[in-house]
Amino acid sequence: MREFAYRRTSRIDEALHLVARHEGARFLAGGTNLVDLMKAGVESPARLVDIRSLTLDEIGETPDGGLVLGATATNSAVAADPRVRGRYPALSQAILLGASGQLRNMATVGGNLLQRTRCAYFTDTSEPCNRRVPGSGCPAIDGAHHNHAILGWTRHCVATHPSDMAVPLIAFDAVVRYEALDGPGAIPLSEFYLPVGDRPDRETALPDGALITAVTVPAVKAAGRSRYRKVRERASYAFATVSVAAALDVRDGVVQDVRLALGGVASRPWRARLAESALRGGPLTAERISAAADVELAAAEPLRDNAYKVTLARNLIEAVVTELAADTGEESNG
Ligand SMILES: Cc1cc2nc3c(=O)[nH]c(=O)nc-3n(C[C@H](O)[C@H](O)[C@H](O)COP(=O)(O)OP(=O)(O)OC[C@H]3O[C@@H](n4cnc5c(N)ncnc54)[C@H](O)[C@@H]3O)c2cc1C
Ligand code: SF4
Known part of the structure; x- marks a missing residue:
């Protein structure tokens, strides 16, 4: 594993600057995906900016009767929240059907949406993979693909997205909120994940260096x-x-x-x-x-x-x- 610098901050503006100013810097939330990928040599950030001390872990109400899920709220906290269980039972069920109790206690809302694919070629650095190394090829098309995509794929990548939580969230028209150096922004989850096209390495519409602050879920009867x-x-x-x-x-x-x-x-x-x-x-x-x-x-x-x-x-x-x-x-x- 490559050496990396580590910083923890409790200020959003500082977190944004720490990532923007250092090439290859990444936010670290629960670390349950990023650290695994670092160990596998798939990701090699030069700096990790730990965002768990930012006060972004609240689950609150929106004026229209929906909910705001803070980006660093743990998967366990979201699944257990009585408002989530009562108003969006599918969201609570989806989270509880994912990973393990220990992982859900660490994993966060933002990290869950941004976790990378579980395609075995993606995590095996001895194999080509267009998502990991653009232009290197996609061995899954003719190789092991029994658990791969049936909709919306291209010859450039046939991987699936692994998040359970994102499935009910997209059904409920959730919106991803973020902060960037040039100000805040919002992206409907339906537009958050980019079509595969010929650049599967470009996965989301989140601007470079932006920090997800929350996901809002509107009231849906x-x-x-x-x-x-x-x-x-x-x-x-x-x-x-x-x-x-x-x-x-x-x-x-x-x-x-x-x-x-x-x-x-x-x-x-x-x-x-x-x-x-x-x-x-x-x-x-x-x-x-x-x-x-x-x-x-x-x-x-x-x-x-x-x-x-x-x-x-x-x-x-x-x-x-x-x-x-x-x-x-x-x-x-x-
Ligand atoms: C054994 C195992 C089984 C699993 N099973 C399931 C399953 O069945 N279903 C499922 O849905 N998931 C499953 N997971 C995946 C798990 O849910 C994710 O690893 C987890 O949700 C990621 O959240 P995290 O906070 O740990 O993210 P991290 O690992 O900290 O970060 C992931 C990525 O998101 C970025 N990031 C994190 N937070 C932010 C933010 N606020 N703004 C911008 N960027 C951010 C990081 O830079 C990184 O690129 C499993 C994981 C493991 C290890
Ligand atoms: S399906 Fe996608 S992630 Fe898997 S090997 Fe092909 S390009 Fe890589």
Whole structure:
């Protein structure tokens, strides 16, 4: 592991300057991803600026009845917060289905959104990888890709985004707030992760050197009845093979609002807007749920070994929406 300088600060302006002034400097939050990548030689920052003493760990209310999740609030604190559990149960469930208790006690909101892919070639510095070394190639396309993307990928990279938390957050229209040297900014999570294109190493729209300060989640009526389901290769401590976050508001048999997002299928959390449109404004029948899943997955382009994810994603959407409908007393029929 390369030697690095370490600074801890309790001031946002100082943290921003410490990163901006030193090439290769990085913010350090819980360290559960960055330090692992440093040990593997994938990341080699010259300086770490520890942000855990910044007062950015609060979970608070927004005027519209939504929530502000401080960037350094731990995953455990967010999952346990009674307002998160009551108003956005899928968010709490998603966090609790990720990593382990010890990791969740260290991992933070900002770090979770910015964690890097778990593609095995990415973390193996003896292999080429366009995401790690631009232009070096993507061995996963013809190699081991059974757990890789089926939607939105390109020949340049077929990796998935590993965050569970980001899946319900994108379904609930969360917004990433940041501070940069030239002032504050905000990016809807739906625009935060860049399409893969031909530069998979450019992962987010966060300006260079910007510090995420919070994620705001607006009030979403449907979110009160939401659910997160994650299929993984073992019962605990594994990243999603496919996951679904769903929220449903049905009144008098008509879908007023539905939110659907998928994890484990693309380089970013995948908002299933086509499926949402297919369900909104009509009754919640088994045929309509099935058609909604089909319309979303029509664009799927599986590789040699991951076509099973298309079936899995379809089945998960159907199962979760049907379960939510039963919870709301608006059981699907037909
Ligand atoms: C064994 C294991 C299993 C796991 N399983 C899961 C799982 O099932 N699901 C899941 O979602 N995750 C899982 N994780 C990943 C874990 O959730 C992430 O490592 C964690 O959320 C990262 O948060 P952190 O605070 O430790 O980030 P760090 O490692 O400190 O930082 C990660 C990146 O974010 C940057 N950063 C951090 N905070 C900010 C900020 N405020 N502003 C700007 N940049 C910032 C850092 O510079 C770094 O580049 C697992 C991790 C491990 C080790
Ligand atoms: S899928 Fe992406 S991360 Fe994996 S080897 Fe290819 S370029 Fe690298």
